[in-house]
Amino acid sequence: MIASSAVPPAALDLLISQGFDATSVDELAAAAGISRSTFFRRFGSKENMVFADQEMIITHVQTTLAASSVDAISTLIDAAHVVFDQYTVNPEGAQLRHKLLSSVPSLRERELVSTHRYERAFYEFLSRRNLANTASEKSLCLGVSAGLVAIHNDHLRTWLKDSNSTDRSKLAHDVRLFLDRFADLLGEDNEQTTKTSPAPTVVVSVLDSGADEQSILQAVSAALSERNK
Structure with missing residues (x-):
């Protein structure tokens, strides 16, 4: 798990209270307790600051997928936990970020781009496992990747409304229930056959x-x- 948030909660709170466009970089830097030059060096822009955690999480997901030596279904559940854990370990930051994104259309568009990047990371993992070799398998893997993100996001939205309503074990249950529908494609037997079938x-x-x-x-x-x- 990533131990701490890259986005200062005080800066997010300021963006919410004053408005995204009305808040200057100088004000955000002061709220974060850093200089203007450090702000630009660390984040580059106001928008990049809001999504700094996302960049960290996506990198962590990619590392988790690349380093895994277990079956595809277990690996995808682990990757879903990486994202869920990072949000739930910092409830204040998650709530502030959700509130900010809900009020700024341009940030919601950037969030959609991030969603596609998660889907792409999952698809590329399945492709590296030789599970997307045919046109039909490619379509299924794209659907699996999108479905996995949708289930995670549904649990995250549920958690944001009521932190006691779901947890990582419930997320894992629903992700496995979904992925088991594609056992013929993702199952361990399929991977072993792909890896070990003699020429x-x-x-x-x-x-x-x-x-x-x-x-x-x-x-x-x-x-x-x-x-x-």
């Missing part, structure tokens, strides 16, 4: 054009025996 054996035998069936069988048998020595 087909090719045997070449040269015979006269008039060779009968028995001669062909004998030639193939001899070639296989020679190959296996």
Whole structure:
């Protein structure tokens, strides 16, 4: 889990009370207890400051997915926990950020971009696991990625309304329930088959054009025996 929030709650509170456009960088820097130059060096802009946590979480999700050696379903549940845990460990910041995004249309548009980035991270993980090789598998993996984000966001919105109404175990239950519907695609057996299926054996035998069936069988048998020595 990421231990602390990159976004100062006092700065978010100021954006809410004064308005996003009406609040200057100097005021945000003062609220955060840093200089103007440090603000720009750390965040770059007001909008980037609001989404600084998102950048950290997305990076953490990508690392979790890349480092995993367990099955796809367990890995995706772990990745969903990465996002959920980071929001719920900082209730004040999560509530302030949600309130701010609800009141500023341009920030909601940026939030939508972040949602697509999570979906992309999940899809690229499934693709690396060789689960999106065909056109149909690709479509299913895209759907799985979008569905996973939708379930997480639903739990997060529920938690924002009432922190006792859901938790990481309930999120894991619903994510697994969803992903189990795609067990044929995501299941461990499928991954093992993809990783360990032996390559087909090719045997070449040269015979006269008039060779009968028995001669062909004998030639193939001899070639296989020679190959296996």
